[in-house]
Amino acid sequence: MNIWLLFLVLGVLTFLTRLSFIAIFDKVEPPRSLRKALRFVPIAVLSAIIGPEVFYANNTFLATLNNPKLFAALIATLVAYKTKSITWTIFSGMIAFWILRLFL
């Protein structure tokens, strides 16, 4: 197999996927309904990434009550709500995770 050709094809495809709508919607105005829908993308996508990161480890679903990441994520959620600070959220979440891991 030609590894370099493979990388080139994958690189170009990835780049074009990323460029796609940034280029298209500069020329063509997207319909209003689509623009409204796109406002939900950040919340939807980020939440859809958070879910498995918290509940799955090595492709196995973690039984809820002995999953330290679940409780650490809940604590981090509270801290995020109160402080709106990324640094404090990560700090509290990681510390909670490390402590809870010892007991759960």
Added chain:
Amino acid sequence: MNESKPLNEFFLGVRDELPILLGVVPFGMIFGILALNAGLSNLEAQAMSSVIFAGSAQFMVAKLLAESTPFFIIVISGFVINLRHALYSATLSPYLKGLSLKWKVLLSYLLTDEAFAVSVIHFQKNEDNSNKHWHLFGSGLTLWTSWQISTAVGIFVGAQIPEAWGLDFALPLTFIALVIPGLKDKPGLLVAATASIFSLIFFPLPFKLGMLMASFLAIGIGIWSEKK
């Protein structure tokens, strides 16, 4: 009007991206090691990080190469796993409208999950700022640089941060910090709840399609709830 200067925006982007690196750097090192184990040379492993520059696709491609998967199948798999970037592209399009082709090419090359996450939140809060694209340049370049360096460290030195530390947990924590303050109304809450619940149900689907499907479903619920 909130006219912040280009360099201010750039460094805000850099600063906003820094916490995510806690999770990205170990991931990059692991990729470097994994790529060598898959039979790639040092140069090929490093090139993958700069030519493809998409973490989860790179992990999958390395794994498929190790299993001697046919060329065409690897290309299709890589393409599908990266489809979510089209959604990011559409979401960012109104904020990058009117930029030169050079900017669009540069920012598209740098558009990853991690840069999108911090910069789209910044864009939503600073819609009127005509220099806001510099924020994405800052966050994207920061991630790019750390991805290249951490790949190289993985290749040449090995994993310097034990996996047992669980630093990959910093990624969902950062995303929690980005999402929670933005949940101000019922549609937003419903979108977040739907996306996280269905991302778990759809998780077993291949090529990260579960994440895309959960997102689309959640966006649909959001639109429905807003219309009611």
